[in-house]
Amino acid sequence: xxxxxxxxxxxxxxxxxxxxxxxxxxxxxxxxxxxxxxxxxxxxxxxxxxxxxxxxxxxxxxxxxxxxxxxxxxxxxxxxxxxxxxxxxxxxxxxxxxxxxxxxxxxxxxxxxxxxxxxxxxxxxxxxxxxxxxxxxxxxxxxxxxxxxxxxxxxxxxxxxxxxxxxxxxxxxxxxxxxxxxxxxxxxxxxxxxxxxxxxxxxxxxxxxxxxxxxxxxxxxxxxxxxxxxxxxxxxxxxxxxxxxxxxxxxxxxxxxxxxxxxxxxxxxxxxxxxxxxxxxxxxxxxxxxxxxxxxxxxxxxxxxxxxxxxxxxxxxxxxxxxxxxxxxxxxxxxxxxxxxxxxxxxxxxxxxxxxxxxxxxxxxxxxxxxxxxxxxxxxxxxxxxxxxxxxxxxxxxxxxxxxxxxxxxxxxxxxxxxxxxxxxxxxxxxxxxxxxxxxxxxxxxxxxxxxxxxxx
Numbered sequence: 001x002x003x004x005x006x007x008x009x010x011x012x013x014x015x016x017x018x019x020x021x022x023x024x025x026x027x028x029x030x031x032x033x034x035x036x037x038x039x040x041x042x043x044x045x046x047x048x049x050x051x052x053x054x055x056x057x058x059x060x061x062x063x064x065x066x067x068x069x070x071x072x073x074x075x076x077x078x079x080x081x082x083x084x085x086x087x088x089x090x091x092x093x094x095x096x097x098x099x100x101x102x103x104x105x106x107x108x109x110x111x112x113x114x115x116x117x118x119x120x121x122x123x124x125x126x127x128x129x130x131x132x133x134x135x136x137x138x139x140x141x142x143x144x145x146x147x148x149x150x151x152x153x154x155x156x157x158x159x160x161x162x163x164x165x166x167x168x169x170x171x172x173x174x175x176x177x178x179x180x181x182x183x184x185x186x187x188x189x190x191x192x193x194x195x196x197x198x199x200x201x202x203x204x205x206x207x208x209x210x211x212x213x214x215x216x217x218x219x220x221x222x223x224x225x226x227x228x229x230x231x232x233x234x235x236x237x238x239x240x241x242x243x244x245x246x247x248x249x250x251x252x253x254x255x256x257x258x259x260x261x262x263x264x265x266x267x268x269x270x271x272x273x274x275x276x277x278x279x280x281x282x283x284x285x286x287x288x289x290x291x292x293x294x295x296x297x298x299x300x301x302x303x304x305x306x307x308x309x310x311x312x313x314x315x316x317x318x319x320x321x322x323x324x325x326x327x328x329x330x331x332x333x334x335x336x337x338x339x340x341x342x343x344x345x346x347x348x349x350x351x352x353x354x355x356x357x358x359x360x361x362x363x364x365x366x367x368x369x370x371x372x373x374x375x376x377x378x379x380x381x382x383x384x385x386x387x388x389x390x391x392x393x394x395x396x397x398x399x400x401x402x403x404x405x406x407x408x409x410x411x412x413x414x415x416x417x418x419x420x421x422x423x424x425x426x427x428x429x430x431x432x433x434x435x436x437x438x439x440x441x442x443x444x445x446x447x448x449x450x451x452x453x454x455x456x457x
Contacts, residue, residue, distance in 0.1 A: 004294060004306070005313040011151060011290035012317070018144075018157035019282040021164045025196070029189040030275050032171050034268070034341050040175075040186045041341075042264045043122035045271035046115055047186065049256035050123075051130045052278075053249050054102050058095040058134075059141050060245025061238040062088070066289070067296040067376045068237065069149035074300025082217030085146055087230045089223060091238065092142055096135045103131035115260045122186050129190035136201035143204040148289055151297065152213060159203050167196045240380035244371065244387050251391035251426075252277075255419040258400055262416065269349035270416040272340045277357045277364075280325050284365035287318045288372035295376040308442050311373045322365035330358040349416070356420035363427035370434035377441050386433055395426030 026048065034041040065088055072081045106127050110120050144156045173181060174188030184191065208214050252274070259270045291314025298307035329336070337350035371383050396419075401407050403418035 003313075004310045005317065007151075008287065008290045008294055008310065008314050009317060011148075011153060011293065012286040014153045014157050015148065015289050016282055016286035018153065018160035019286055020279070021157075021160040023279045023282055024164050025167050025193065026275055026278065028168050028171050029193075030271060031340060032175050033186050033189060036175050036183075036185055039119070039264060040122070041271060042260070042267040043119050043126065043186045044189065045256045045267050045274070046110075046119060046260055047123045047126040047130075047190075049253035049274075050106055050109065050127060051103065053246070053253045054099045055134060055137060056249045057242055057246035058099050058138060060249075061095060061242025062092060062138065062141050063145055063289075064238045064241035064375055064380070065142075065234060066145050066149045066292060067299075068233070069146060070151075070293045070296035071300030073150055074297035075302075078216045079218050081146075081149075082214075082219040082221075083224070084230060085142065085217070085219060086221070086223045087227050088142055088234065090226050090231060091234050092138055096138055099134045099138070100131045103127045103134065109257070115257060119260065125187045126190045129187060129194055133190070133194035133197045136197040140197065140201050140204055143201075143208065148293055149296075150213070151293055155207055155211070155213075159200055159207075162203075163196050163200050166199060167192055170195055237375065237378065237380060240384045241375055244380065244384040247384070247387040247391055251387075251396045251423065254396060255399065255416070255423070258403070259416045259419060262414065265343070265345050265349065266416050268341060268343070268346045269337075269353060270419075272337055272346070272350035273353035273357050273416070273420065275340070276329065276336055276354065277361060280329060280357075280361045281364060281368070283321045283325055284318050284368045287314055287321065288368050290314065291318075291369065292372040292376050295373055299376060307376070311376075311438075311442065314373070315369055318365055318369040322362045325365075326358040326362040329354055329361060333358075353417060353420055356417060356424055360420060360424040360427060363424060363431045366431040367427060367434050370431070370438045374434070374438055374441060379437070379441055382437060383434065386430060390426045390430045390433075391423075394429070395423040398422040398426070 029044060029048070030041065033044040065084075069081050069084060072078075072084065104127070106124060107120070110123060115123065144153070147153050147156050170192035171189050173179070174184050174191045175186070176188075177183030208219060256267065256270060256274060260267050291311060294310040294314070295307045298304075298310060333351040333354035334347070336354060337347045340350065341347055374380070374383060398407070399419040399422040402410060402413055402422055403415065404412050406412045
């Protein structure tokens with residue numbers, strides 16, 4: 001029998017390639033905006049922080065449905081997977097409406113975080129475009145989660161790779177202008193994202209209708225009225241998971257808004273560190289997705305021992321990769337910062353920040369693995385509570401104090417480094433507590449089975 005480590009590694013590698021293609025969207029926009037103007041890079045840093053906070057939080061609620069579909073797949077209840085996916089459209093619709101409302105009206109958040117007024121116009125224009133790119137992005141995430149739950153992420157990866165070939169030239173064209181298109185600056189990056197997101201969604205719909213992989217799901221049937229039992233099941237898993245992702249992501253992305261008052265050099269340097277950290281995060285995220293798919297598959301098949309083994313093998317892979325990536329980030333910090341900017345001040349500060357982000361990444365990798373596997377065992381509320389206290393309280397709150405007020409004998413640093421140092425410390429404590437919680441969870445039998453989806457008719 002193929003080893004669990006090999007199955008997880010192959011699945012994770014496929015997911016990783018696709019995720020890196022998507023992350024290349026952000027890297028492309030960061031480099032293009034940085035070459036256009038330092039102010040454009042600063043506006044992109046703030047705008048992308050808000051968009052990522054909204055998108056990834058809502059995506060987390062949808063991604064949390066993976067264990068449900070993977071368990072149904074493991075139990076060979078194939079048609080019920082299709083019915084469950086149709087019901088998820090109601091959840092996705094509500095998520096789209098909520099996300100668009102936030103992105104179309106970001107002014108209160110910009111005022112609350114004291115983003116400089118001269119930057120707000122570009123940020124608001126950028127977010128207005130991305131508001132209409134949110135719907136295809138979330139719908140495509142449902143398609144991606146379905147494929148991951150079936151253990152077949154290849155189609156998603158091919159689509160994500162192909163879309164990069166569209167995104168790169170469009171971002172350059174719309175930002176700098178040419179061929180009758182005026183230079184739009186950072187807003188041009190948003191328009192390129194909108195075009196690519198709708199292209200990917202169109203391709204996903206075509207595959208759902210034509211690929212043999214999806215025929216057994218019987219997905220293309222008239223959507224049933226809301227099944228509130230199933231939607232409550234989604235909510236029990238998805239709402240705490242989505243809120244936990246919101247806390248995790250905002251503890252990361254709100255740094256950009258609080259750092260904005262330090263000026264364009266600090267904001268641009270932080271954007272370099274944040275972008276590279278997000279790229280590095282794709283490694284543990286891919287491993288966590290692959291591991292959770294296998295753990296849930298074996299739980300659905302009724303084999304708790306193999307579920308635990310899959311979780312352990314995934315953790316071993318995550319630990320090794322985290323050490324390698326963190327080490328590379330620290331050793332190559334000057335070269336990496338130099339890719340993003342030609343400004344010596346931005347490069348110097350960015351290289352300093354990357355030392356702290358290497359530590360941040362290691363802790364982030366461990367806690368990401370734990371939280372995904374905990375969802376397989378329906379443990380979502382405890383991680384949410386820990387996130388709120390540690391990532392918001394110690395990480396973000398402590399960062400703000402260290403940067404602008406001082407803590408005890410430490411004077412205010414007036415530097416983005418304060419945010420990365422405190423956030424890394426908070427993540428380390430989080431990772432240790434999650435490891436203890438996971439160890440306690442997997443040795444206990446599950447207290448109750450998941451509710452069975454209602455039969456058709």
